[in-house]
């Protein structure tokens with residue numbers, strides 16, 4: 001792996017325990033990152049098993065390709081959004097016939113968070129950018145805060161950040177957009193530190209008083225901007241049914257999420273397609289003959305052990321849900 005790419009895979013042991021990769025089985029990694037999970041899978045699926053991996057971030061692809069060089073004959077990396085899962089599987093049908101497991105390790109890598117120039121962290125001095133793939137994505141976080149109207153800002157702060165003061169912050173940002181110094185910046189990309197100071201001013205918080213806050217007041221705002229820039233929740237909603245569609249019978253889908261918004265989408269989706277009956281609640285007996293599409297493997301999400309959290313504190317919010325397909329696939 002590239003010396004300067006930093007990311008420790010989360011719940012690696014549990015992913016292997018639940019996906020159970022065996023010799024010659026094929027897997028899909030929707031979020032390759034530095035290739036940590038894929039490496040564990042490739043170690044166990046030789047001599048013929050393949051991994052098809054999606055990744056939007058070119059820097060991660062370079063790091064993972066270097067790390068996984070010795071498996072290059074069994075690894076197909078696609079520099080695409082994982083929402084193209086089904087079409088890519090159809091395109092690679094000759095190489096990957098049956099898929100035994102799929103992993104989604106959502107959100108961003110430590111490497112992305114720590115690269116100041118990417119603008120993911122409010123602690124850095126970089127540009128407020130936040131695109132996973134700057135080559136194909138046009139809208140940056142800077143574009144959003146410099147140009148979006150109040151109603152759109154309120155919506156993302158509420159829906160993606162669950163921020164109670166969403167309206168106050170959005171109003172403050174829109175007033176700030178009209179300031180002559182900000183007007184001049186609109187063709188440029190905004191500095192993260194300038195935006196953080198603006199947020200603190202809107203919330204009437206003096207930088208000296210920040211120590212009083214358990215989490216930085218900009219945390220949820222940054223989360224909502226990142227989700228909006230990368231359309232993360234819609235991507236997740238789109239990929240889940242595709243993942244179930246392309247999996248082999250008894251194949252498993254493992255999803256690691258890092259906040260309740262993502263986890264709720266996974267939980268609700270699993271619950272809906274695990275139903276064995278869809279008769280109206282008042283029906284005296286079941287007449288629907290509905291069949292569940294999946295078995296939910298773990299009713300409660302799995303969390304990292306205290307030991308993992310002590311080695312990798314960023315794993316602390318991870319939640320893993322696993323489902324097993326029990327419906328036969330329809331792709332020819």
Ligand SMILES: C[S@@+](CC[C@H](N)C(=O)[O-])C[C@H]1O[C@@H](n2cnc3c(N)ncnc32)[C@H](O)[C@@H]1O
Pocket residue numbers: 007008009010030031032033034035036037038054055056057060080081082083105106107108109132235
């Ligand atoms: C948490 S990291 C994955 C780390 C990886 N599992 C490992 O062990 O190294 C998430 C990665 O998913 C990528 N990503 C996020 N959304 C994506 C999407 N819609 N399509 C493809 N890649 C995506 C990010 O660029 C990031 O590198």
